[in-house]
Amino acid sequence: MTTRIVELRRGILKKNDELAAVLRERFEAVSVLVLNLVSSPGTGKTALLERTLEALKAGGRRAAVLAGDLETDNDARRLGASGAPVRQINTHGICHLDAEMIARHLEGWKGVALDQLDYLFIENVGNLVCPSSYDLGERIRVALLSVTEGEDKPLKYPALFNSADTAMITKIDLAEPCAFDRETALKNINEIRPGIRIFETSAKTGAGMEQWVQFLYSEAR
């Protein structure tokens, strides 16, 4: 038996990372701002997007959504009511979206040309673990946390919150009945991702939506 040590130094997710880099270049080339929304299931990603699409439409901006879920096209139907192009990605058991799924669903998307868009939102599968490892070619990763989930979510899932570019606390209209400790939540987010920009919103009342939409305007190129 002859054994040999072979140095490989190869990323396990190299294929995903390479494809994400290609997507990022493609998005940048046509100046579409791509955001990847990550959170646990039920944080209110879809409700936030409903409000966001409405506001962007009123502001004359063009947005589209790729919505990830294990099963059902419920989110696509909900978001499609805004008139924006929405395509559902069903992963059938896979706990995250990857760059290949994004690339595949951009192909043959009827009536959607990337260069006609200002924004592309990717609503990731609700999961606070796995999506943190998969680059989708986004420019901004938004980690969401609802007031019903508890202030210590960022400490429990540091990999995801640390990978985010922006954080958002959702459902703030429920803060009081949930005895949500805002200061602690903000402190915990800052322990895991110091200096990150944090939005506080309620898709139900519209609170905080103006700051969020202003941010989207200012980030668009």
Added chain:
Amino acid sequence: MHELSLAASIVESVTESLGAYPGGRVLEVRLKVGALAAVAEDALQFCYGVATEGTALAGSRLIVNLLPVVMHCEQCGRDVELAGVQSFRCSLCGKPCFDLRQGRELEIEALEIDEGEIHTDQVRA
């Protein structure tokens, strides 16, 4: 739980690089995994056993080398290792750190390969 996807990617990568060693069999795969890579080693070990079945990696050992988070502290002007992933503050001065230098690695570092018997005619050649 995306460890099965990761195990499948490891098998794919290693099988590709085995092309340079026809007939080679993998004895060991060494990984570098950062503390923020969101990987559970037990789950990965289990999935590795499943994913390698019937491949050139079957029966091989998976060695996981865990790497702590290293941040660059602007205040101290140096890289500091964090004791955990609960607070991204400099372990020396306590100031928040923004610049991650290590901790997201998910990398195949090296392989140990059994190249098989070297035949005498090959040696002479």
